[in-house]
């Protein structure tokens with residue numbers, strides 16, 4: 440089922456198709472001079488997928504306040520509708536990553552059927568033990584999986600176990616665990632004992648994973664804890680993943696590192712040791728900003744994809760990362776921002792495919808630093824928009840997703856259908 444009329448999208452595409460054909464032919468000619476078949480790259484682009492976070496459509500929030508937008512989805516079913524619009528336009532976001540208990544429903548089979556009907560699948564399920572829910576017995580104020588009190592840890596473990604159960608019904612294959620546990624004062628927590636408690640709790644969760652599932656450990660340097668965080672960096676994350684077993688891997692959220700950290704090298708290390716779970720793509724200026732992917736550091740994102748495509752090219756054993764977006768803010772229409780971000784991530788992938796890898800290896804072996812760097816830049820500087828547009832169009836998406844979406848009137852339509860819930864609680868985390 441399509442949320443936006445298919446013939447409307449086709450009509451919009453018709454208006455833009457002559458220009459696209461010309462641009463595609465010009466880029467194709469340029470690439471063929473370097474022995475690259477543009478259609479082969481377009482096919483790879485068309486296969487590319489990045490999952491959308493259900494909370495990304497939820498909108499309106501910063502950590503401090505909500506500024507509700509028009510027609511905000513009020514529940515997971517309406518979030519799925521918006522995700523279906525995104526995927527219809529960009530054709531590379533066929534899965535949604537749900538967050539519990541935010542997206543909890545009475546009937547998970549019904550939720551899966553709804554997603555099926557919209558052409559969507561479910562990606563990793565996310566547990567939430569970083570905030571208290573109404574009626575919750577034990578508070579997470581001083582921690583969850585690492586809390587000093589066993590009953591609180593048990594409650595946090597149980598929540599992760601129920602997330603796995605719900606995820607099974609939804610067809611998910613992974614559980615993402617991020618905890619806000621940490622400390623705000625030197626001396627507040629015993630580092631080693633706290634991490635021992637984390638391992639004891641996560642081992643119980645790991646033991647409940649179905650055989651074809653993975654457990655993604657998401658690290659974050661700071662916030663909400665500002666002195667120490669239990670899983671603060673990829674080192675803590677990968678040590679715990681190694682302790683837990685093969686199904687446990689490290690998830691890289693681009694906003695969860697210290698400024699200027701070489702994230703692409705971390706990615707390479709995780710790939711080398713078969714511990715790369717995947718990504719939460721976003722961009723940041725200062726910290727965990729959750730800004731749109733590629734909006735500030737497109738070259739960094741490209742360099743990360745250089746490592747990913749390199750692993751693909753070398754057919755690295757055990758390489759199968761999950762790609763997800765993780766963003767939410769309050770100055771754009773979230774459908775537009777998520778479409779933009781998905782396209783930007785796909786753009787980095789396509790540019791990385793165009794790196795002349797054998798030439799790069801040659802420059803590396805001959806210590807030609809300048810030409811090695813220029814080989815990367817040559818791919819980065821190409822305008823691959825015709826490839827992205829062609830890949831979208833061939834799958835029934837929009838040549839120009841933002842313009843087509845705006846012209847469709849979808850936002851105005853849901854604005855009438857979904858009156859504001861008037862909630863003023865804090866928005867995102």
Ligand SMILES: [Mn+2]
Nearest residue numbers: 657692719765
């Ligand atoms: Mn994240």
